[in-house]
Amino acid sequence: MPLNAGESGYGSVPGAGLSGGVGTSETAPLLIPEPEPEPVYEWHPMARAELEAAAGGPGWRRVRCYMVVLFWFTWVAMLAVSISIIVISPRPVGRSLTWWQRSLFYELQLDLEAQAEGSDGINAVCERLPYLKSLGVSALILEGVFQKKTSPSNLTVTAENMETLAQIQHLLMESYKADLKVMLDFCKVDPLVLKDVAGSLDKLSNQSAALQHALRFWLEQGVAGFLICDTDAAYSEETLLEWRSVLEEFSTREEERIVVVKQTGDALLPLNDSSHSNVTLVNVVIRSILPHSDHPLSTQEVADAIKTQLQTEEEEEDIWPSWTVGGQTSHELKRLLLVLMMTLPGSPAIQYNEEIDQTQTEPLERGSSQKERDEPSNAHRNKEKTRSSVLALFTTLSNSKAREEALLYGSLTFLPFNTSSNFSSSTNATVSFPSSPPILAFLRSWGCVHFLVLLNVGAKPQSLDPVWAQNLPETGVFVASSGMNHLGSTSLRALTLQPHEAMVIKLFKAGSYS
Known part of the structure; x- marks a missing residue:
């Protein structure tokens, strides 16, 4: 048989695993090759030349441009958002105060009878003007210039006939040099009561003209204003409208x-048949913290009067107040009332105080050397120490009032104190003092600045209740105290007020330096 006979001869037998077919024995590989492994690339840092070449490429230039644009866009967006937050955020706007809203009034009684007898009373006042200015006094209210029975229609005539007219003009000139305003007290000067206006029109017209002439006379001398009582006949809409036209x-x-x-009573008397607001006709209303009384008020009466004034201030009002002590009280409470008067909203009206106006008492002390020799030296030193502390208290309060916006025109918030949880400094335990008034406190706030005023009218030490003070910043700095014996920072939770003590503390939160 031939070797190639048949289709399935020897030469056409496919090998194992191979596709059979004609001619496949010559082209198919006898062994299947293994797949070659993929090349492995090892990371290695770029050379300097390679890095410079890549960084200078167009791709990286675009990335850098995008990053710069994104940075400045983000910065401008953050700036715009910050400005928007500042603009839309509520913030206090400082008030533009007039001179009488920034002033500290000082009521000074002039003894014209002593001046007529040859005393140097007015000259002594002129010498004290720079000293009063250094204490922060801005305006003087001269009392006793006119007799109480003098008719306002004769004010100019009486003044021109007085032997002291030249001295008063000298006082006005020296006050101008010392940058002090001077106001004349017309309170209770006018005894006339106009009952029948229709039957005395001519007389009323003459009196009105004479009164306007008197006002012009003193305004030409440099007087800054006039003081009247709400019980005077001049306190009427018709008269004040005439006064307003002259003052303008x-x-x-x-x-x-x-x-x-x-103000002579608990409330300002309304103007007679007034259709106008009192605010448009009067600038300042002097009020008494304590009610007028024939006897010294007790500590409870003083505490009730102060509480009434503080609660009333929360609800008020458009009229600008000025504060004076008014009623009689014990000597121990004088410093406390001074602190209160200087921290209430409005302009304080300080009555003459020899402990403040120390220039007045120096000549008297030099003239009483024999008495000082008889007086024990330690008592004399204690007296001088007391006077110095009162003067330091007044100066500190005056300076704080002049520069702190919160004390000038900040809001007042009365802080009721929980009387059932007073703390005794000696036992550090909860004690109830039914006979001792509680601590009176209020805040003067402007923006984020807060001044806390604490008043212990009672005769026993009292501490702040931590529950009561938990809503306030815990720390603060002493601004002033009635004894001027506290300095530096303090914590409200460890604060104790001594009997008849007052404190002014500037509060701040932890980490804040406002």
Whole structure:
């Protein structure tokens, strides 16, 4: 048989695992090759030349441009958001105060009878003016210039006939040099009561003209304003409208001439048949912290009067107040009332105080050397120490009032104290003092600045209840105290007020330096 016979001859037998077919024995590999492994690339840092070549490429240049644009876009967006937050955020706006709203009034009684007898009373006042200015006094209220029975229609005539007219003019000139305003007290000067206006029109017209002439006379001398009582006949809508027209003739934008009304009762009497607001006709109302009384008020009566005034201030009002002590009280509470008067909203009206006006008592002390020799030296030193502390207290409060916005026109918030949880400094335990008034406290706030005023009217030490003080910043700095014996920072949770003590503390949160 031939070797190639048949289709399935020897030469056409396919090998194992191979596709059979004609001619496949010549082309198919006898062994299947293994797949070659993929090449492995090892990472290695780029050389400097390679890095420079890649960084200078167009791709990286685009990335850098995008990053710069994104940075500046983000920065501008953050700036715009910050400005928007500042603009839309509520913030206190400082008030533009007039001179009488920034002033500290000092009521000074002039003894014209002593002046007529040859005393140097007015000259002594002129010598004390720079000293009063250094204490922070801005305006003087001269009392006793006119007799109480003098009719306002004769004010000019009486003044021109007085032998002391030249001295008063000298006082006005020296006050101008010392940058002190001077106001004349007309309170209770006018005894006339106009009952029948229709039957005395001519007389009323003459009196009105004479009164306006008197006002112009003193305004020409440099007087900054006038003080009347709310019980005077001049306290009427018709009279005050006439006064306002005269005052506007002498007023400038920088120096306004004003009318001050002294409130004699618990509330300001309304103007007679008034259709206008009292605010448009009077500038300042002097109020008494304590009610007038024939006997010294007890500590409970003083505490009730102060609490009433503080609660009333929360609800008020458009009229600008000025504060004076008014009623009689014990000597121990004088410093506490001074602190209260200087921290209430408005302009304080300080009555003459020899412990503050120490220039007045120096000649008397030099003239009483024999008495000082008889007096024990330690008592004399204690007296001088007391006077120095009162003067330091007044100066500190005056300076704080002048520069702190919160004390100038900040809001007042009365803080009721929980009387059932007072703490005794000696036992450090909860004690109830039914006979001792609780601590009176209020806040003067402007923006994020808060001044806490604490008043212990009672005769026993009292501490702050931590529950009561938990809503306030815990730490603060002493601004002033009635004894001027506290300095530096303090914690409200460890604070104890001594009997008849007052404190002024500037509060701040931890980490804040406002």
